[in-house]
Amino acid sequence: xxxxxxxxxxxxxxxxxxxxxxxxxxxxxxxxxxxxxxxxxxxxxxxxxxxxxxxxxxxxxxxxxxxxxxxxxx
Amino acid sequence: xxxxxxxxxxxxxxxxxxxxxxxxxxxxxxxxxxxxxxxxxxxxxxxxxxxxxxxxxxxxxxxxxxxxxxxxxxxxxxxxxxxxxxxxxxxxxxxxxxxxxxxxxxxxxxxxxxxxxxxxxxxxxxxxxxxxxxxxxxxxxxxxxxxxxxxxxxxxxxxxxxxxxxxxxxxxxxxxxxxxxxxxxxxxxxxxxxxxxxxxxxxxxxxxxxxxxxxxxxxxxxxxxxxxxxxxxxxxxxxxxxxxxxxxxxxxxxxxxxxxxxxxxxxxxxxxxxxxxxxxxxxxxxxxxxxxxxxxxxxxxxxxxxxxxxxxxxxxxxxxxxxxxxxxxxxxxxxxxxxxxxxxxxxxxxxxxxxx
Amino acid sequence: xxxxxxxxxxxxxxxxxxxxxxxxxxxxxxxxxxxxxxxxxxxxxxxxxxxxxxxxxxxxxxxxxxxxxxxxxxxxxxxxxxxxxxxxxxxxxxxxxxxxxxxxxxxxxxxxxxxxxxxxxxxxxxxxxxxxxxxxxxxxxxxxxxxxxxxxxxxxxxxxxxxxxxxxxxxxxxxxxxxxxxxxxxxxxxxxxxxxxxxxxxxxxxxxxxxxxxxxxxxxxxxxxxxxxxxxxxxxxxxxxxxxxxxxxxxxxxxxxxx
Numbered sequence: 001x002x003x004x005x006x007x008x009x010x011x012x013x014x015x016x017x018x019x020x021x022x023x024x025x026x027x028x029x030x031x032x033x034x035x036x037x038x039x040x041x042x043x044x045x046x047x048x049x050x051x052x053x054x055x056x057x058x059x060x061x062x063x064x065x066x067x068x069x070x071x072x073x074x
Numbered sequence: 075x076x077x078x079x080x081x082x083x084x085x086x087x088x089x090x091x092x093x094x095x096x097x098x099x100x101x102x103x104x105x106x107x108x109x110x111x112x113x114x115x116x117x118x119x120x121x122x123x124x125x126x127x128x129x130x131x132x133x134x135x136x137x138x139x140x141x142x143x144x145x146x147x148x149x150x151x152x153x154x155x156x157x158x159x160x161x162x163x164x165x166x167x168x169x170x171x172x173x174x175x176x177x178x179x180x181x182x183x184x185x186x187x188x189x190x191x192x193x194x195x196x197x198x199x200x201x202x203x204x205x206x207x208x209x210x211x212x213x214x215x216x217x218x219x220x221x222x223x224x225x226x227x228x229x230x231x232x233x234x235x236x237x238x239x240x241x242x243x244x245x246x247x248x249x250x251x252x253x254x255x256x257x258x259x260x261x262x263x264x265x266x267x268x269x270x271x272x273x274x275x276x277x278x279x280x281x282x283x284x285x286x287x288x289x290x291x292x293x294x295x296x297x298x299x300x301x302x303x304x305x306x307x308x309x310x311x312x313x314x315x316x317x318x319x320x321x322x323x324x325x326x327x328x329x330x331x332x333x334x335x336x337x338x339x340x341x342x343x344x345x346x347x348x349x350x351x352x353x354x355x356x357x358x359x360x361x362x363x364x365x366x367x368x369x370x371x372x373x374x375x376x377x378x379x380x381x382x383x384x385x386x387x388x389x390x391x392x393x394x395x396x397x398x399x400x401x402x403x404x405x406x407x408x409x410x411x412x413x414x415x416x417x418x419x420x421x422x423x424x425x426x427x428x429x430x
Numbered sequence: 431x432x433x434x435x436x437x438x439x440x441x442x443x444x445x446x447x448x449x450x451x452x453x454x455x456x457x458x459x460x461x462x463x464x465x466x467x468x469x470x471x472x473x474x475x476x477x478x479x480x481x482x483x484x485x486x487x488x489x490x491x492x493x494x495x496x497x498x499x500x501x502x503x504x505x506x507x508x509x510x511x512x513x514x515x516x517x518x519x520x521x522x523x524x525x526x527x528x529x530x531x532x533x534x535x536x537x538x539x540x541x542x543x544x545x546x547x548x549x550x551x552x553x554x555x556x557x558x559x560x561x562x563x564x565x566x567x568x569x570x571x572x573x574x575x576x577x578x579x580x581x582x583x584x585x586x587x588x589x590x591x592x593x594x595x596x597x598x599x600x601x602x603x604x605x606x607x608x609x610x611x612x613x614x615x616x617x618x619x620x621x622x623x624x625x626x627x628x629x630x631x632x633x634x635x636x637x638x639x640x641x642x643x644x645x646x647x648x649x650x651x652x653x654x655x656x657x658x659x660x661x662x663x664x665x666x667x668x669x670x671x672x673x674x675x676x677x678x679x680x681x682x683x684x685x686x687x688x689x
Contacts, residue, residue, distance in 0.1 A: 005435055005440055006440065006447075007437045007440035007441050007445075009441060014458055016462075016463035016464070017463060018463035018464030018657075018664035018665075019464070019663070019664060019665050020464055020622075020664055020665065020668070022665075023665050023668075024623065024624050041463070049437050054440075054445075054447055055624075056447055056448040056624070057624035059448045059449070060448070060469075060624045060627040060628065061469060061621070061622070061623065061624055061627060062468075062469070062472075063459070063461060063463075063464060063465055063466065063467070063468025063469045063472075064458070064459060064461075064468050065449075065450030065451070065454060065468070065472050066450075067448075068446070068448070068449040068450070069446075069447045069448040069449070070440045070441050070442065070445040070446055070447060071440070071445055071447045072435070072439075072440050072442075072445045074435050
């Protein structure tokens with residue numbers, strides 16, 4: 001049976017760490033990094049990419065357009 | 075099409091000249107004594123004659139901001155009003171000057187302050203020539219003294235506005251706007267349709283996006299921008315001064331007057347000369363840039379200068395600056411919508427300059 | 431075996447499903463973290479890109495937080511005086527009727543100082559799109575009361591909450607413009623959840639399509655947040671918005687064409 005697999009790429013330098021993507025993600029792929037970027041924000045990072053479905057919810061609500069979403073059927 | 079001779083009110087002649095100049099849009103709001111401009115334009119159906127847009131806005135504020143929008147597209151656009159309405163437009167005019175947009179504004183001046191009167195006045199000289207709104211900016215200011223000039227200055231004002239990317243104002247008054255005279259019109263010009271490289275006409279692939287704004291929060295860049303504006307104003311002072319002199323060759327005394335008061339002054343010269351007073355007249359046509367150099371030169375020849383204005387004395391300050399203390403400069407004016415008589419002018423010349 | 435595809439294998443151009451629109455510039459937006467302005471800009475840019483109208487779109491920015499919108503969208507734009515964007519848009523559209531013209535305005539700009547321009551451009555039925563960001567506060571100037579600040583809501587000029595007896599009532603501009611004959615499509619949206627973003631995108635699509643057909647004014651309110659002005663985290667602000675703003679400003683269409 002075909003299965004949907006997704007992956008996201010976050011431009012961590014442009015992320016402001018607002019966390020809206022974390023709330024929007026249905027599969028809890030994203031968390032805020034304990035580390036900060038050069039602007040001092042705890043940026044969003046994919047901590048559980050295995051369960052990403054590529055639904056684009058995170059990138060849709062990202063105010064700064066820092067998330068790129070990929071999806072494939074396997 | 076040939077030139078055409080008509081008998082018309084100043085406001086109507088202005089409106090007809092606007093259509094013939096190939097103007098793209100007019101945005102206005104009724105106010106006495108300039109409502110004929112909008113009335114004439116709507117009656118003439120310029121959308122059929124040339125495709126020109128004419129819109130009665132919800133306020134003077136909206137009208138000047140429509141002008142900003144149209145001017146930002148590189149179009150030939152204008153508005154007209156009278157003093158209280160021009161006060162309302164000042165914010166928009168400052169933005170237009172700050173965004174370096176060309177446009178035309180007609181002020182058919184009435185007496186103030188406040189709601190004042192609907193009779194002719196020249197008490198908006200400071201507002202027109204010193205900035206009017208906030209910030210260090212200047213308008214190109216043309217002062218017509220006849221119905222013919224109400225028509226002729228339309229093209230001149232647009233030409234200067236586009237040359238310098240700066241708002242231009244025609245500073246008329248209720249008398250010039252309302253009176254009828256014969257006027258020659260130029261043939262109809264086509265609307266140009268030319269795309270200005272700086273205008274917001276849609277970002278094509280071959281150029282960067284165009285942004286029309288007067289905002290820059292960086293103080294250093296903002297100062298550089300102000301210096302650029304000042305340079306532009308200096309260039310106007312060097313190249314665009316326009317004036318007219320009457321009987322100045324042998325003059326011992328000089329009147330300086332523009333618009334309606336220059337017409338009265340011409341009669342006063344005639345009356346004065348009949349009494350043996352050698353008096354001439356300098357009529358500034360551009361109020362900014364002001365003919366300071368020419369007045370300064372005449373100050374070497376004449377013994378004193380009287381400015382004649384329908385105000386408490388506004389232009390007199392520029393004349394005094396031009397003369398720089400060489401000779402006495404006095405002011406005679408009437409206010410509240412009253413036009414001075416030639417007799418009063420001669421009387422004041424004698425009392426304030428010759429007798430003094 | 432099929433289940434073991436690696437992330438690296440997924441991240442390929444042919445698998446791309448969503449990225450920042452090419453109509454956005456590379457400039458980092460100045461908005462506070464979590465601000466709905468950024469989201470709305472992205473959606474607008476995406477629609478412009480999808481419709482292929484970048485060369486024919488002219489936007490007007492307001493005075494307020496989104497004053498610098500022209501730094502973020504790669505289209506021709508004009509920056510208006512406070513509240514006057516619909517006047518600019520009126521002129522631009524009438525002079526260039528084949529262009530797509532939109533204004534982007536906040537609640538102070540559109541519903542306070544620019545009330546007359548808003549009402550009259552809508553009433554004339556100018557063929558423009560007005561996007562109205564309502565977060566109930568003057569963000570740029572430091573969080574003062576807006577005409578849309580809801581009753582009881584705190585701001586820097588209603589430090590004890592908006593009291594109707596002192597400050598009057600919040601203004602529902604979208605309800606008002608929907609009653610005007612010149613408006614064709616009037617809707618209230620939000621961008622705080624993925625589903626709302628998708629609906630908002632559809633609304634902008636529709637509005638530009640109606641503009642192409644010269645149907646009249648399209649008006650889209652976006653109920654949005656202001657984490658900094660409201661003194662909340664972005665996630666808290668969206669929750670507060672849902673619980674407090676949306677009951678007073680319910681989402682949905684106010685005026686839809688009969689088709």
